[in-house]
Structure formats: structure tokens, C-alpha cells
Amino acid sequence: MLKQIEGSRAVAEAVALCRPEVICAYPISPQTHIVEEVGKMVKEGQLSPCEFVNVESEFAAMSVAIGSSVAGARTYTATASQGLLFMVEAIYNASGLELPIVMTVANRAIGSPINIWNDHSDSLSQRDSGWVQLFAENNQEALDLHIIAFRLAEEFSVPVMVCMDGFILTHAYERVDMPSQEQIDSWLPPYKPSQTLDPADPVSIGALVGPEAFTEVKYLEHTKQLRVLERIPQLAAEFKTVFGRNSGGLFHTYRIEDAKTVIVSMGSVLGSIKDTVDDLRDKGHKIGVLGITSFRPFPSAQVRKVLCDAKRVVILNKSLAVGIGGVMSIDVNQALSGLPIDQYTVVAGLGGRAITKKSLQEVFLKAEKKELEAVTFLDLDWDTVNKQLAG
């Protein structure tokens, strides 16, 4: 059913259709309207059986999520920014314990300086935490990725973050096609945990593992993610047969055939990039887009395959790996290693800086002329920077 609603509300409705049994969240900034909405649904009995646990911090939110998941309940939470950082210790436990928790990250910058606006620094800081990270381009994909996330998480017993741009998507009203309960129920079977804590049949979960087996545990975690990588395209194909839409998958390509220049990015900025690429295509430029959906696991081999004929790639990061450049660039660089492709890193949109078509076009044209620096900060105010450097 088509609806014109806020991104957060769309995700809340999609999460509710997935019948979570426990939702825990810390209801203060940086929180989203998502938990506000699902909280209301639980209170009004629209989402039942489900327990909403109002916790005292984000650390507690993830800890409660771990507890409820290990007890066999389908578990959901949401956070962003410093809230995500506050739960980090528990985040690693959730993945180490192989718990299929689904969490929305409404991507926002990390302080200091204090900043509430959008970029990808928060979830990308959890790059190596063992969680799957799926990035949404628009609100339709944001809600669809949640539907895919519960299925993926439970099939593999792996936690999944669904990342959607804070404010830009969470607060945007746009058209979404909301699935029916019947569609969701045919897609997502009831959660059957592989192992639960049960007082009648006591076991220990999360015991000490010494040097003799720790590497093996981590190897198994790694190989599981590689299996997730194989499964994601299959689930996207199945999603299309059930819901009739292309959503999910490892990545989306746009006008990439015959492209000499390919822009690689993630999240909502892909929309502005595609509009810019259309303008440049109209002027005869051979340019295309690779939009990454699955940031973790990262589809290295698949990215290498689709980019191997490009002359140059511009990797547009909404994050900064201080001291080296873009967080996602590192992965793309590795995927393309040894190929004769010029690679440019652009760091853009930090702390909510608007990314305009005009600025995008400028850097893309510079890259075509080999005039772009290896690492470029989009729209950097050089006057301000130079004053500080001189002082």
C-alpha cells in the first residue's frame, strides 16, 4: 500500500510487521522517532505479543537486547551517534555470541565537536564488530532492508545493523510502498533460535575462550560473514518475487555499462549522485555509479568484477578515517588492488554539510581530467583552514 510518511514512521511500521517480541531503547537524544512509534504501537496493543523495555542507557539497551535474544525472543533496537558508541562493548558481545538482533542506526556524526547531524561515522566505527551493515539509499529501501535484516539475521544467527541517513532519511516524508502482514508472514517465519538459555536445561553461553580456541572462534565468525555475502543476493532475488521490488543485494549499479568513471558511495547521497551523473551523461560523459548496500560483509570480489573496466573511480565517503582518508575507500582500494584504475577519495557531508549537485559535478569533472587530489575534502573552506594552520 502506497503511503506518504516520514522515514522513521515507515521503518517503525515495517519493524512492527516483522513481529518483534522485545524492543528495548533509551528514549532520549540521539534517538529516533522509530522507537517512539513502535513504543506507541506496543502500548496501544497493535504490536502484540511484544514487550517494550525502556532502559536507562544505550549500554543497557544492547545488554537487554542480548538478554532477550539469548532467551529466544526476536529483538529490535535503534540508536545513533554517541548512543551507538555507548553500547560498543555490548555490540561486540552480541556478534560474538551470534545473536540475531536487528538494530537501526540513524547515521549521525560523532563528537567532538558536538554535532547532531548526519554522516556515517557512527556505524562505520563499528566496521570490524562482526555485525552485518546494510545501507539504505531511500526510505523505501530503509524499510525493505529491515524486512530483509530479520530474515538474514535469523537464518545465520548474526546481528544486523540497518543504516539510514539520520535526518536526511529519518525525517523526510516520501512515498513508500508498505507491505501487508500476509506478505511479511510468508517471508519471515517465526524465530526459531538455534540455542537458548533455558533454566530447565541449563547451559553456559559466553564462556571464557583461551588462546587455544579464540582464533578458531573468530575464523568461524569471519567465514559466517562470507556465507552471508553469498546469501544476500539470493535473498534480494527472493524479496523481489514476494514484494515485487528491487531492494537489498550487495550493491546497485547505475549507468555503469561503458562507464570510464565510476562513483562509489553509500546511503542517501546516491540519489544526488545519480542526478548529477544523468546531467553529465547528457553532455556525453561516460560516467556511472556503484552504490554499496552491504558494507559489512564487504563484497570485494564482486566490486572488483563490476569496476574492472573503469579507468577511474571516485570513492565518495561520508566519513573520515583520520590519518588516511575515507573509511570505505580502504575497502574499495583493497578490492581493486593491482588493477590499472585511478582511485580518488572524496570526503563529503561530514557533520551534516549539504552535498550539492554543483559540488559533485565539479569533483567528478576534475577526476576525469586527472586534476583531483588523491584525498579531497568536498567544499572545504580553505580560508578558515589556512587561518588556523598559519596561527
Place this chain on the structure above:
Amino acid sequence: MFQVRIHGRGGQGVVTAAEMLSIAAFEEGSHAQAFPSFGSERTGAPVVAFCRISDKEIRLREPIMEPDAVIIQDPTLLHLVPVFSGLKRNGYVFINTSKSLFAIGIDKFLKGWRQDRIYTIPANEISLRNVGRLAPNVPLLGGFAAASDLIQLESVVKAINKKFSGKIAEGNITAAREAYESVKAEIKPAEARYA
């Protein structure tokens, strides 16, 4: 694509106005994208919200820098914030005021734009009379519907019913109709409008 920028102050329903406009456009089968400028969520602080309307999917995520219409919910912003920045020369202007452009001191400034597309709407008075409190956003949308022909008044009514209920919805609907009728009465002949 038609792009609308709404200026006002926190508490005046600026963000809600953009959302309602997007709902009204959606009701007519268009694609629409509404979003606020983020950050200043304090009562009284200048706030901007945006709405894009198109017959195709809207992918662009940049703020609206060259609007086809600006809606100004608070005339005290006229001399504080660059509310007309980037406004297209054939663009529309809707200002919440019961005074003339001369009286609010912008008649000369607006000389370069099409005069038949500049509307003053006493939205504070209309909302006080019908809703019982200052809610200038809805009458301005009613005026926008009347002047732009981009959305029908009935779609604005549907949007109001999505956002409000009971007496508040009823009052807002009456307010929207009143502003709509007054702007319709003000509209210049078609040959002047489409010149």
C-alpha cells in the same frame, strides 16, 4: 520538478506545512519529498522546511537553493533571513501578513519578481479565528493551492485530516478554505498570469 521553501519560526508548524504539502501532492498521484532543515528545534528560532513535487521519483537530497515558491510564515524574518535567496524570477511568494508589501518594507526589494505571483495572506488572523491559536501554516497552504494550481484544495483538506483530528482538523479546514477563496478572488486574469 516544483520546489517550495518554507520559512518561519519554531512553533509555527513550518515542518508540518512541508509535510502536509507533500501529502497533498501524494494524494494527487505526484511524487513528493518534504524535509526540514535540521538543528534549530527551539521555539521562536528561524526554521526552514522544504518540499519537492514531481511526476517522477525524486532522488535529489540537497537543500532547495532555487525555489519555485517561497512561503514566509513569519514576516519578522523578512529583514533577518535571506528568504528570497535563489527564488526563480517567475516564482511565487506567499507572505503571512495583514499589511501591504509597502508597509512591511519589501515592495522595492520584490520589484524584480512577477508581481502577480506575490500574495499576502493574513494567516495569523485566519488561524486565530478558525483554530483558536496561531497556526499560519495551513491558511498559507490554502493560498498556495489557490495560486499555484499545483495542488487542489481538497488534497490540502486530506492532508489536514492526516495530520489533525476533531476540532483542530475542522478549524484548519475552514481556515484553508477561507485563505483559498481570498487568494482565488485576488488572482489576476489568466492572460496576465501566464504571460
